[in-house]
Amino acid sequence: VIVGRDAERGEESLRRVREAGGKGLFVRRDMTKKEDAITTVDLGASAFGRIDIGILNAGIVSDAPITEMTPDQWYDVAHGVVDMTFFPAQALAMQMAKQENERIPNLVFISSVSEIGNKQQANYSSAKAGVEALAKVFAREFSNISVGIFRPGFINTEMTRNGENGLRMAEVLAKGLPGGRVFSA
Numbered sequence: 001v002i003v004g005r006d007a008e009r010g011e012e013s014l015r016r017v018r019e020a021g022g023k024g025l026f027v028r029r030d031m032t033k034k035e036d037a038i039t040t041v042d043l044g045a046s047a048f049g050r051i052d053i054g055i056l057n058a059g060i061v062s063d064a065p066i067t068e069m070t071p072d073q074w075y076d077v078a079h080g081v082v083d084m085t086f087f088p089a090q091a092l093a094m095q096m097a098k099q100e101n102e103r104i105p106n107l108v109f110i111s112s113v114s115e116i117g118n119k120q121q122a123n124y125s126s127a128k129a130g131v132e133a134l135a136k137v138f139a140r141e142f143s144n145i146s147v148g149i150f151r152p153g154f155i156n157t158e159m160t161r162n163g164e165n166g167l168r169m170a171e172v173l174a175k176g177l178p179g180g181r182v183f184s185a
Helices: 007-019 034-048 071-098 122-141 163-175
Strands: 002-004 026-028 053-056 106-110 146-150
Touching: 002 007, 007 026, 026 034, 034 071, 053 071, 071 106, 071 122, 106 122, 122 146
Parallel strands: 002 026, 053 106, 106 146
Antiparallel strands: none
């Protein structure tokens, strides 16, 4: 189940899954809303009979120097990223806990380069640190679910290319990576 707010990108991802021989479903929803997270998990469980893995890969940015960051930039990103991670994780964990599991289901929380505190990203870095804390709480509360944190580092995506800061960050980070480049999504 591919979930997102952008129908065109979601349908393109679904097309790629199907071309590779997989089955899939795209659901256009806003994961900052608990009800959308619950209905999406219900759709996935109904369509496929069960859910064995959830990948929580929320991310939005609105960069600004600390002295210029507006309350809207802070709340939209800091709360948005945490909300759109928590609500689907909550719905997924509840589904996984009630289903018959032949193997241990997995929740994978995607973090970022947040631990280094990106310049002009106080909101995003704080949110991704919060995502890591959420993963630890889920691991403690759901012993029947394998919970992990994946920190892929910088990935060249539409979001990270957004604006001058993203391009500058890509250039700086690429210098320290194997092969001198970033991954492309």
